[in-house]
Amino acid sequence: MSSPVDSPSDTELITRVLLRDDRRAFGVLVSRHQSAVRGLLRRLTGxxxxxxxxxxxxxxxxxxxxxxxxxxxxxxxxxxxxIACNVFFSRDRGSRLAAPEPPPPELEAGASDVSLPDALLERYDLERALASLKPRERAALVLTYANELTHEEAAVILDCPLGTLKTHVARAKEKLRRQLEEVP
Known part of the structure; x- marks a missing residue:
């Protein structure tokens, strides 16, 4: 079993894939990054x-x-x-994200006898609020807050000027603040 020190870098793995079509090396890259990519996309898809x-x-x-x-x-x-953001934007253009999913049965009206943790209620409210944002606003906010990237890094990922990225973040934060204040 190899230690993290012995583990090849992303650059070494990419070189193996490109020079030798080493699919196992690409599998390591996928394993290494899939959780972060799925997390980003989960947030983007509400x-x-x-x-x-x-x-x-x-x-x-x-x-x-x-x-x-x-x-x-x-x-x-x-x-x-x-790439993940571009895939999301392409899919979003084709399908236009519909209204957020209906609340889980335990959050439906009339289910007040069910005691739910505040964290579940807050997460649902936040996901619903995020889903109502424009796709680029949502992506800007998720990249900078959930993925903890700098504004500069997020601007590069979204292929937009830094000022535009900052505008997306500011608008998204204001919309979220207003929506979450309205939650009973």
Whole structure:
């Protein structure tokens, strides 16, 4: 069993894939980054796990096919996030995210005899509020807060000027603040 010190870097794995078509090396890259990519997509899809998984699969397929286009200027994870956001935006343009999913049965009206943890209620309210944002606002907010990227990194991923990214974040925060204040 190898230790993390012995583990090849992303750059070494990418080189193996490109030079030898080493699919195991790509599998290591997927294993290393799939959780973060799925988490990003789960937030972008308003908590829709099935859609997030589909989009993550598409992200990694596009990454494999386009790996020769990775230039190494940004972290590999940032490059994957950019692909994931583009996959999300492409799917969103085609389907227009509908209204957020209906609340789980335990949150439905009349289920007041059920005691739910505040964390579940807050998470549902936040996911519903995030789903109501414009896709680019949602992506800007998720990248900068949930994924803890700098505004500069998020602007590169979303391929927009830094000022535009900051505007998306500010608008998203204001919309979320208003929506979450309205929650009873």
């Amino acid at each position: 908590g829709d796990l099935a859609q997030a998984d589909d989009l993550a699969q598409e992200t990694f397929l596009r990454a494999y096919r386009g790996l020769s286009g990775y230039r190494g200027g940004a972290k590999f994870s940032s490059w994957l996030y950019r």
